[in-house]
Amino acid sequence: MTQKTISKPITRKYINIRITKVIHHWPTLKTVLMVEDVLKDAELAISLEELKRRLPKKVMDQTLRLILAYLESKGSILVGKKGIVWIENNDPKFLKLIKKSKEIEL
Numbered sequence: 001m002t003q004k005t006i007s008k009p010i011t012r013k014y015i016n017i018r019i020t021k022v023i024h025h026w027p028t029l030k031t032v033l034m035v036e037d038v039l040k041d042a043e044l045a046i047s048l049e050e051l052k053r054r055l056p057k058k059v060m061d062q063t064l065r066l067i068l069a070y071l072e073s074k075g076s077i078l079v080g081k082k083g084i085v086w087i088e089n090n091d092p093k094f095l096k097l098i099k100k101s102k103e104i105e106l
Contacts, residue, residue, distance in 0.1 A: 027063045034061070035067050036076070036086075045083035 038054045039046075046054070052064065059067075068084065070076040076088040089095075 009076070013034050023062065023066065025060055027059075027067050031059060031063065032070070033065050035064065038069075039077060039084060039086040042086065045080065045085040047083045051084060 034055060034057065035051070038051060042054075048064075048068075052059070068077065068079065072079055076086065078085050078087045
């Protein structure tokens with residue numbers, strides 16, 4: 001007796017933060033800070049939909065994607081397969097350690 005295995009194609013969701021050429025609404029500083037605060041408070045990576053739910057006020061999708069693109073280019077967040085995570089570290093001890101460290105060439 002042979003068993004049949006049914007394999008489902010693996011689909012991976014990626015967060016698309018591409019921005020259209022025509023930007024209808026630019027984010028305010030208050031909105032950018034609101035998104036930063038939610039991402040800093042998140043323990044683990046969160047999805048785009050979860051980020052929208054956690055925001056205290058509604059934000060237009062295009063505006064949110066523009067903010068995420070800005071934060072990613074600045075090096076504050078990392079957008080991966082599992083979601084968005086805050087990676088910026090402003091700890092004075094960490095920054096002092098980085099300044100004292102030696103650069104190694106490979």
